[in-house]
Amino acid sequence: MFKRVHSKSIGQYLLGAISMALLLTTLSANGADDAAEYQKKLEALRENIEKLKSELDSVKSQRGQLQQELEASESEIGELEDKVDTLNEKIEQQDEELQSLQQQQRQLDRERNAQRQQIAAQIQSAYRAGPQSPLKMLLGQDSPERITRLNKYHDYLLAARNEKLKHYRTTLSQLDALEPQLVSARQTLNQRRQDLSLRQRELIKQQEKRSSTLEKLAAVIASKDAQLAAEREDSQRLGALLAEMSATLGSTNPPGTRFSRLQGKLPWPTEGQVRHRYGSSRVGNQLSWEGVMIQAQAGTPVIAVHAGQVIFAEYLRGQGLLIIVDHGEGYMSLYAHNQTLLKRPGDRVDAGDIIARVGNSGGQSYSGLYFEIRHEGRPTNPGPWLARA
Numbered sequence: 001m002f003k004r005v006h007s008k009s010i011g012q013y014l015l016g017a018i019s020m021a022l023l024l025t026t027l028s029a030n031g032a033d034d035a036a037e038y039q040k041k042l043e044a045l046r047e048n049i050e051k052l053k054s055e056l057d058s059v060k061s062q063r064g065q066l067q068q069e070l071e072a073s074e075s076e077i078g079e080l081e082d083k084v085d086t087l088n089e090k091i092e093q094q095d096e097e098l099q100s101l102q103q104q105q106r107q108l109d110r111e112r113n114a115q116r117q118q119i120a121a122q123i124q125s126a127y128r129a130g131p132q133s134p135l136k137m138l139l140g141q142d143s144p145e146r147i148t149r150l151n152k153y154h155d156y157l158l159a160a161r162n163e164k165l166k167h168y169r170t171t172l173s174q175l176d177a178l179e180p181q182l183v184s185a186r187q188t189l190n191q192r193r194q195d196l197s198l199r200q201r202e203l204i205k206q207q208e209k210r211s212s213t214l215e216k217l218a219a220v221i222a223s224k225d226a227q228l229a230a231e232r233e234d235s236q237r238l239g240a241l242l243a244e245m246s247a248t249l250g251s252t253n254p255p256g257t258r259f260s261r262l263q264g265k266l267p268w269p270t271e272g273q274v275r276h277r278y279g280s281s282r283v284g285n286q287l288s289w290e291g292v293m294i295q296a297q298a299g300t301p302v303i304a305v306h307a308g309q310v311i312f313a314e315y316l317r318g319q320g321l322l323i324i325v326d327h328g329e330g331y332m333s334l335y336a337h338n339q340t341l342l343k344r345p346g347d348r349v350d351a352g353d354i355i356a357r358v359g360n361s362g363g364q365s366y367s368g369l370y371f372e373i374r375h376e377g378r379p380t381n382p383g384p385w386l387a388r389a
Helices: 007-055 062-129 134-139 144-218 224-249
Strands: 271-278 290-297 302-305 306-315 322-326 331-341 353-357 368-375 376-382
Touching: 007 224, 007 306, 062 306, 062 322, 062 331, 224 306, 224 322, 224 331, 290 331, 306 331, 322 353
Parallel strands: none
Antiparallel strands: 271 290, 290 368, 302 353, 306 322, 322 331, 331 353, 331 368, 368 376
């Protein structure tokens, strides 16, 4: 049984629906405005970062000059590593394609040989049987029924032989069409192998250059005091960069799960062994680690621990190839000393997306990932945020 709906109830329902529609429209407009405002902030941040880096790098010193050489060398190594990885992937794909084409060729060769043998057998059989004209069979006093049956059988053999000849010609055409593809695949594969060999030689040269620069840097900061001054300079450089980011971007509230609610739930940014923990001492107990150093094999994937927007992805002295992701609410995650960077400023990332590969850039003597979480520019212990292994 249907219930009567009063006009007052209908009016209230319509009013509620209109209010909800207006609210959704306002939220949508606000979301679009927020995105546009954030994009403006990103553009301003890029300009501010360039000015800041220029100011920080303007200090003339022997270490500064060597760091400039190291930056050029390690940046080139990162690009070459990326090209080598890309070429290796293409070579694998090309090799699989070539193997597939060669398999097709072998299969067609087998079919061609089998068809050739079948056709030859049919021709020999027809030759042994000799011509069976209707007049010859009639003079041989064969019955009309047998003559009709033999004629049909003869027609069937001719049709079967013509069909096999047709398939044989098709197989030959396929083999002819396949040959240029094989030649092209072999040429492409050889060219890519040559390109790979060239890139690998360039990579070795740059790695040797990096080693030479590191030896000179080690000589310059041989004493504890010099090491301490260098570490403080690098820390101040990073702190100035992050302070600029926090001041420019502010505390946005992006859609999705809030970063502040994810303590103990974030994935580890890479696979490896923790070499230095947050708060542990460095350089003669004069400084402390503001993040975690995870020793890992070079090339190991580095993942974003939470969704956000890449706001920095380039070389920074002391940190090497560095990528920083803004997660909103004033939270940022930082990934340093990478081999290659796979994302650019402005890219959106989700939790678990591969954003870089582990390396030893920034003058590290071993490969590993330095990971930090910052809130409003200040370092916070990543331990409570990361899920237990």
